[in-house]
Amino acid sequence: MSTLGMVDLQVNGFGGIDFNKDDLTAEELDHALTAMLATGVTRCLPTIITAHTECLRARLRALDSAICNSRLGPVMIDGIHIEGPFLSAKDGYAGCHPKDAMRLPSIENFDYLTEGLRTPIAMMTLAPEHDGSTQFIRELISRGTTVSLGHTRATRDQILQAIEAGATMSTHLGNGIAHMLEKNNNPLFAQLGEDRLIAGLIADGVHVPPYMLQSWIRAKQASRVALVTDATAAAAARPGTYTLGDVTIERGTDGIVREPGSPYLAGSGVTLDQCVRNIMNWHGYDLATTFCMARNTPLSVLGKSAIPSVGDIAECVFWQQHDAQWHVTGARIGNWQVHINS
Structure with missing residues (x-):
């Protein structure tokens, strides 16, 4: 069976390569x-996480250069996703983002970080409780950047204000959030119950347990779920140590990515085709419905159609059933193709 390609809106790295480095090359990308x-993803948003201003600027410029000078970058990358530095530095919300690099939202700072980039900033993740967030969101939306909410301890009213300003997505909903929350007024339920927000969900069984994921998909409905990987360099890679910016991360033999010697997660090692299989196995959704979570909804977040138009770059992913599960056996985008021996 063949389909169009899947779309991953949050990829920090892949196949042993960290996108959050100052000297990323076109060959590495x-x-x-x-x-x-090879996992069926034909389009993606490389994601750069929080860092101090000069470091973040350098990493964005390195990624931009790698995209423009690579073979696959111009056909597979719809833009860059910046996750930070306008996030919550509070314990339980910062995740593996460096707290001392967090700052208040500022168009001047954003413009300095992105000055001279040829690749558009397709998405920005921020915490909307900061002063100036509403005006900042409106300005980004006017420039064509999708705004997603994440690593936030915002109240329901603050989240509603962000939505009114134009925010349309929740970044890895349920993660980057404290374990103990106020019963009623908390950022998880405020986003989960809001139909105007698409929920980005990591379906690896680790970031969100399968039984919770089932409840959240029912609450959002499948049409408002975008499967994401939050993949790191440890995705599609052997067990061992890798980097996520300035942080050393480790992929264990169980496939889970953590900070070494710590129980805390640091991105993921999952692939999007595995997320699709997981949703089908755990919750009984068929391939067509689940596939929409991995293509149609992510593209809608970016304001793009899931159906190619005349003149678009050709793309195709081949699937085959093994042991009652669908696996990618090959994929093509433009003149580039891969084949996986089954």
Whole structure:
């Protein structure tokens, strides 16, 4: 069976390559994108996480250069996703983002970080409780950047204000959030019950337990769920140590990515085709419904149609059933194709 390609809105790295480095090369990016293509992903948003201003600026410029000079970057990358630095530095919300690099939202700072980039900033994740967030969101929306809410301890009223300003997505909903929350007024339920927000969900069984994921998909409805991986360099890679920016991370033999010697998660090692299989196995959704969570909804977040138009780059993913599960056996985007021996 063949389908169009899947779309991952949150990829920090892949196939042993960290996108959050000052000296990312076009060759390294092509290696990562080829590995991603082999999992059925034909389009993605490389994601850069929080860092101090000069470091973040350098990493964005390195990623932009790698995209423009690579073979697959121009055809597979719809833009860059910046996750931070306008996030919550409070315990339980910062995740593996460096707290001392967090700052208040500022268009001047955003413009400095992105000055001279040829690749558009397709998405920005921020915490809307900061002063100036509403005006900042409106300005980004006017420039064509999708705004997603994440790593936030915002109240329901603050989240509603962000939505009114134009925010349309929740970044890895249920993660980047404290374990203990106020019973009623908390950022999880405020986003989960809001139909105007698409929920980005990591379906690896680790970031969100399957039984909770089932409840959240029912609450949002499948049409408002975008499956994401939050993949790191440890995705589609052997067990061992890798980097996520300035943080050392470790992929265990169980496939889970953590900070070494710590129980805390640091991105993921899952692939999007595995997320699709997980949703089908755990919750009984068929391939067509689940596939929409991995393509149609992510593209709608970016304001793009799931159906190709005349003149669009050709893309195709081949699937085959093994042991009652669907696996990617090959994929093509433009002139580039991969084949997986089954």
